[in-house]
Amino acid sequence: MTTRIAVLSLLVLGGVALLIVRPDAAQRPRPPGAEFKGDAFRLNKIQDGIYHAVGTGALSVGCNAAVIVNADDVLVVDSHSTPAAAWALAEQIKTVTDKPIRYVINTHFHWDHAHGNQVYGPDVEIIGHEFTRRMLAAGESTRGRSYDMFVTSGIPAQIAQLTKQIDGMPDGPAKDKVREQLSIQQQYREASAAVKVQPPTVTLTDSMTLYRGGREIRLLFLGRGHTGGDVVVYLPKERVVASGDLLTAGPSYLGDAFVPDWSATLDKLRALDFDWVLPGHGEAFQGKARIDHFKSYLADFWQQAKKLHDSGVSAEEAARQIDMRKHIADYPEVPALKDVGVLNHGVYRAYDLLEGRIQ
Numbered sequence: 482m483t484t485r486i487a488v489l490s491l492l493v494l495g496g497v498a499l500l501i502v503r504p505d506a507a508q509r510p511r512p513p514g515a516e517f518k519g520d521a522f523r524l525n526k527i528q529d530g531i532y533h534a535v536g537t538g539a540l541s542v543g544c545n546a547a548v549i550v551n552a553d554d555v556l557v558v559d560s561h562s563t564p565a566a567a568w569a570l571a572e573q574i575k576t577v578t579d580k581p582i583r584y585v586i587n588t589h590f591h592w593d594h595a596h597g598n599q600v601y602g603p604d605v606e607i608i609g610h611e612f613t614r615r616m617l618a619a620g621e622s623t624r625g626r627s628y629d630m631f632v633t634s635g636i637p638a639q640i641a642q643l644t645k646q647i648d649g650m651p652d653g654p655a656k657d658k659v660r661e662q663l664s665i666q667q668q669y670r671e672a673s674a675a676v677k678v679q680p681p682t683v684t685l686t687d688s689m690t691l692y693r694g695g696r697e698i699r700l701l702f703l704g705r706g707h708t709g710g711d712v713v714v715y716l717p718k719e720r721v722v723a724s725g726d727l728l729t730a731g732p733s734y735l736g737d738a739f740v741p742d743w744s745a746t747l748d749k750l751r752a753l754d755f756d757w758v759l760p761g762h763g764e765a766f767q768g769k770a771r772i773d774h775f776k777s778y779l780a781d782f783w784q785q786a787k788k789l790h791d792s793g794v795s796a797e798e799a800a801r802q803i804d805m806r807k808h809i810a811d812y813p814e815v816p817a818l819k820d821v822g823v824l825n826h827g828v829y830r831a832y833d834l835l836e837g838r839i840q
């Protein structure tokens with residue numbers, strides 16, 4: 482897509498024509514690793530001016546975003562895993578509105594929700610919880626076993642695996658498809674290398690409300706859960722909540738979680754009046770049944786982890802023994818649930834909490 486100047490209007494004042502240029506940072510330069518075919522996102526319209534942006538797979542983007550178009554500006558919930566992905570969304574938003582992006586919310590500190598912050602210029606406020614700012618400012622989003630598994634070691638492992646797969650394949654459409662996946666991973670590696678972590682410019686500890694035209698946009702910290710600083714974005718009139726990873730379509734990642742707190746936090750989420758949930762991962766959904774599914778998943782996980790821990794079983798062995806198969810009915814789309822065991826990062830985290838390494 483080419484850069485362009487968004488022209489707000491042509492005014493004639495006293496015979497003098499004034500070209501008013503919208504002061505949006507519309508000329509964002511294309512960051513490294515942002516070459517892709519077609520659209521990087523599906524912009525699923527939930528209501529007038531409210532979209533759920535879900536990656537198409539043409540570019541590795543990380544999380545979903547929510548896009549809220551207000552009377553004069555746009556608010557974007559989450560900025561993805563790289564500047565390339567954030568740039569791609571900002572460009573695509575121009576297909577539905579010419580209003581400038583003025584607010585970006587980081588629902589939490591994870592790289593796949595906050596590593597695109599840098600593409601937004603100084604006229605965009607990045608808003609997040611105080612904890613999120615602290616973690617991003619301290620470099621915690623690029624450290625630790627979660628980032629290592631998904632990015633530092635994860636991307637080279639994907640590239641190696643796809644390269645090996647291609648070597649053994651005959652020429653044809655199947656091989657071309659794997660080649661394309663490899664190229665997406667190579668771009669992701671390039672895009673990740675360009676990340677310069679930028680923490681939020683505005684923070685909250687409990688709540689904050691933005692009044693933009695007719696919209697009331699509440700940013701709420703309901704308690705610890707997926708991380709220590711999850712913020713949900715709630716539009717009471719429209720009955721929509723963008724939930725980040727506090728509540729996702731499938732079971733959310735546990736590697737940086739505060740599992741014992743999470744259930745009470747979900748009860749507070751349930752107390753809000755909403756119809757639509759726009760999650761950080763997976764498709765948008767309606768209703769509150771998934772809160773019950775996830776609470777049941779968390780309670781079961783914690784009970785099993787604690788029992789194994791208390792009987793002296795190592796975290797590695799506990800990860801093999803914990804059996805989450807009974808939740809497959811609630812999460813049929815999660816292939817890992819067909820096997821015994823859970824992602825060991827969730828168990829390591831549980832052990833950190835049980836042994837007091839994390840308060």
Ligand SMILES: [Zn+2]
Pocket residue numbers: 589591594707726734
């Ligand atoms: Zn997350």
